[in-house]
């Protein structure tokens with residue numbers, strides 16, 4: 001591996017000096033993800049800010065020649081160590097490639113650079129009466145490149161699907177510096193293997209996404225959000241099943257458990273009911289008359305299943321108040337301990353109540369507090385466990401609890417990630433839920449795309 005000085009010298013031949021950071025503090029700062037997990041700490045040899053495809057190709061060719069690992073960085077908000085570099089590797093920072101290149105209302109597509117922030121794209125397309133539905137909770141900062149690499153979803157996946165359902169075409173720089181295009185601007189594509197889908201969720205291990213053409217849909221005419229509280233998780237899930245049986249497809253069916261409600265209320269004073277076991281956050285959108293009709297049916301179902309209070313957004317402010325409470329859960333957890341961990345478990349929806357109660361029991365057994373939020377519609381839950389990384393004994397309890405939680409998820413027919421990815425944090429556990437033959441094929445795909453293992457190596461497996 002090259003020294004940082006030598007690496008800097010080579011990089012200066014292909015990039016403006018002002019686009020290269022080699023100071024120790026800078027390399028350290030850009031080598032983190034959002035969780036800052038103690039056992040996955042490496043420091044890059046250089047951070048480079050790329051501005052166009054040619055610069056990326058030049059850096060990748062240099063990396064291939066000297067066998068230097070390269071990792072892309074969007075906003076660095078993933079929570080599985082996916083953007084942690086190899087020691088002395090190169091970080092490709094996409095913050096300067098943040099242009100929306102085209103919004104095409106006739107085709108209902110957008111063509112964007114990889115560093116575009118998801119929330120910025122959403123706001124821009126809304127000006128054309130259009131909508132880009134994937135909505136990771138941190139859409140105010142996370143990037144299109146990062147959300148493609150992690151197959152991000154969010155609250156609206158139940159009705160609208162996730163990032164993978166909106167990627168029509170990607171322009172990708174491959175490990176040898178060549179350019180690959182995965183599709184076209186057409187809505188349908190049955191022309192050969194679906195390479196777009198292969199890149200979505202590949203965590204930057206197969207190629208570097210520089211541009212994406214994304215599908216848009218018409219912006220729903222109106223939307224409301226309803227927050228209701230229950231005395232039991234079971235009752236809330238039965239209510240959800242009944243809503244779906246009534247042929248209603250809400251845009252979101254989100255969930256907060258007792259600890260999450262209490263922690264957010266202490267943090268924000270958002271007017272949440274703190275004496276209940278859990279809350280559902282249900283959003284309905286579409287034509288105004290249909291929204292009103294569905295709201296009335298849902299209200300009746302919620303009452304039938306024992307909802308204590310139903311708060312319905314009557315204005316944009318009310319809508320934002322409810323959603324900002326739900327989205328604040330991870331930030332609120334940081335008030336409980338110096339660090340907060342989150343996870344991303346998904347099971348068939350019929351097993352969700354068992355997963356929630358099982359995770360709670362495991363955390364109680366190990367003396368850990370857990371705040372759970374999730375997307376009930378998709379059967380996915382995020383247990384957020386506040387801890388102190390400097391407390392070795394607590395950290396060891398946490399790791400034992402994690403291992404039991406993963407085994408429980410596998411037993412309930414689930415997977416270790418519905419939307420956050422595997423990265424470095426869960427790679428040892430992936431064999432619990434993915435069959436060995438499938439893993440072998442995945443490793444062969446990686447080898448075919450990146451024979452020298454320079455693109456974000458050692459992530460996923």
Ligand SMILES: Cc1cc2nc3c(=O)[nH]c(=O)nc-3n(C[C@H](O)[C@H](O)[C@H](O)COP(=O)(O)OP(=O)(O)OC[C@H]3O[C@@H](n4cnc5c(N)ncnc54)[C@H](O)[C@@H]3O)c2cc1C
Nearest residue numbers: 074075076077078082137143145146149152153204209419
């Ligand atoms: C508070 C909080 C809330 C969150 N809520 C959600 C949620 O609701 N739903 C959800 O799905 N996720 C959620 N996440 C996880 C995270 O937001 C997503 O993984 C996110 O989309 C990552 O985007 P990013 O720009 O920060 O990517 P980064 O963290 O910078 O990178 C993530 C991965 O993408 C790769 N990458 C980045 N750019 C490129 C590129 N151009 N080409 C190839 N690979 C690339 C990186 O190498 C890395 O492997 C949340 C995270 C936090 C901290």
